[in-house]
Amino acid sequence: MQHKIFIYNTLTRKKQEFVPLIIGKLGLYVCGPTVYGDAHLGHARPAITFDVVSRYFSHIGYKVRYVRNITDVGHLTDDVAETGEDKISKKARLEQLEPMEVVHQYTESYHDSMRALNVKSPSIEPRATGHIIEQQEMIRKLLELGFAYEANGSVYFDVLKYNEKYPYGTLSGRKVDELLENTRELDGQSEKRNSYDFALWKKATPEHIMRWSSEWSEGFPGWHMECSAMSTKYLGKKFDIHGGGMDLVFPHHEAEIAQSTAVHGHDSAQCWMHNNMITINGQKMGKSLNNFINLDELFTGTHELLEQAYSPMTIRFFILMAHYRGTIDFSNEALQAAEKGLNRLLSGIETLSKIKASSENTLDVEKLTNKCYEALNDDFNTPILLSQLFEGVKSINSIAAGNEKIDTAGLDALTKLFHNFTFDILGLKSEEEDVKDGNDLSGVLIEMLLNMRIAAKENKDWATADKIRNQLTEMGIVIKDTKDGFEWEIK
Secondary structure, three states: OOOOOEEEEOOOOEEEEOOOOOOOEEEEEEOOOEOOOOOEHHHHHHHHHHHHHHHHHHHOOOEEEEEEOEEOOOOEEEOOOOEEEEHHHHHHHHHOOOHHHHHHHHHHHHHHHHHHOOOOOOOEOOEHHHHHHHHHHHHHHHHHOOOEEEEOOEEEEOHHHHHHHOOOOOOOOOOHHHHHHHOOOOOOOOOOOOOOOEEEEEEOOOOOOOOEOOOOOOEEEOHHHHHHHHHHHHHOOOEEEEEEEHHHHHHHHHHHHHHHHHHHOOOOEEEEEEEOOEEEOOEEOOHHHOOOOEHHHHHHOOOOOOOOOOOHHHHHHHHHOOOOOOOEEOOHHHHHHHHHHHHHHHHHHHHHHHOOOOOOOOOOHHHHHHHHHHHHHEOOOHHHHHHHHHHHHHHHHHHHOOOOOOOHHHHHHHHHHHHHHHHHHOOOOOHHHHHHOOOOHHHHHHHHHHHHHHHHHHOOOHHHHHHHHHHHHHOOEEEEEEOOEEEEEEO
C-alpha cells in the first residue's frame, strides 16, 4: 500500500504532503527533557506523540533515525529573559549534590517512566554537556559570519543583523519591530545590543558550578545552541522533521532556526511539528508553575488531585484519545474514561483471539484497514484511528455472538490489523503483559513468593508452601509446578 502522509507544518501553518529528503529514510529530532525533576504528565505527551510518529514510519518501511536530546546544562530559570540560575545547578545547590548527580538521578527516572509508558528509546540520545565542542564550533562560525558578537566574555546572537539577510520570526510569527516594542532592558542584560538578542555562550558567575573553557570565558552554552549543534551532528545540515512541545516555538525553536540558517544558509528542518499542552483548569502543566503531577504519582494515585491510581497504559491511551495538536485538560473523569476505553479495546482483542473462523465472510477487513491507515496518514490522527478500532471491536463482538461471519483469511487479516495498530503503532499493551514479563512490581512479587514456596518445599515446610499457593490462587494466579520450577498465569 502506498502511503501519502500529510503533516501540519508549524512553519507554513498548513498540512502538506511529507516528502523525505532521502527516499525510505526519516531523520527526526525531538527536544527532550531538562533533567532537574521527575517526569510529569506534560513530559509524557511529546514522548508518546513522537513515539507514535517514529513507530508509524518504521511500520510503513522507513529506516528511522530518531534523535531526542537530554538538556543537562544551559537552561536557566527564566528561559525567555535568560536570567537566573541554571535549573540543574539550582537543584544541585538545594539538594547539596553535584550537578551530574542531579542529571543522572532524573535521567534514570525519566527513562523508567518512559519504559512504563512503553515509549521506545530513540536511536540516539545526546546530552548537551557531551557536545560542548560542537556548540563552540558553531558559535565561532556565527562570529566569523557576523551574526554574533562578544560582550564581557559572553557571546550573543545579533537578531537585527540576522534580520537584514533572513526574516526572523518565521516560526512564531513574531516580528523584530514588535519585539523591540514589547521588550525592555532587564537588569544584568545591558551587555546585549538589543534585549531580544539571545545567548550563545554565557560567562559563568563565580558561584556557577557548571563551566567550560573557551576563548571567550569560562562559561557554558546557551540553551538554544545545543539542539542546533546536535541535530546537525547526527542528522546533517538538513533533515526531515523537528518536533517538540508548542511551548518551545518561541524562543527555543525560533532561535534554533536563526542559528542554523545563519550558519548553513537554510533552516535545518523541512517540517516542524509541535504537540499541544496538557492543562489543569486551563493552565499549562509545568514545573515552573508548580501545578504538575509526576508520572509516578499518577501510577500510584498519591497526588492530592487524583481519585485513584492510573496505569501507564491508561495514561498512554488518555494522551492518544486527543489529536496531538489539540489541548488536553486533566481531569479524573477523563482518565477514568480512558481506562474504560482501553479495557474495552483490549477486551475486544482478547475476544478476537478466541474466535473460530467459518466458511463465510461478511466483514470487509480491507476497508477497515484502509480507514486506519487513512487516519494516521492525515497528520497522525490517533482519535480517528481509535474510533475505527472501536468499530472493529463492535464487529468482533458481533462475530462472537454469531451475528456476523468471518473466514480464515478475514480472521488473519483482522488479527493482523489489531496487532499492527494497537500494539506496534499506538504502543498499547495489556497490563497483564507487564505483570507476566516481570516489568511490573506485581510480577516481581509473584515470582518472589513462588521462589519462597520452592524453598519452603525443599525444607519440608508444607504448611507455608500450601499457604502461599492457596493465597495466590485466591488472587487469581494459576500455578503449575514443573520439573524446572513453576509456571504461572493470571486467570
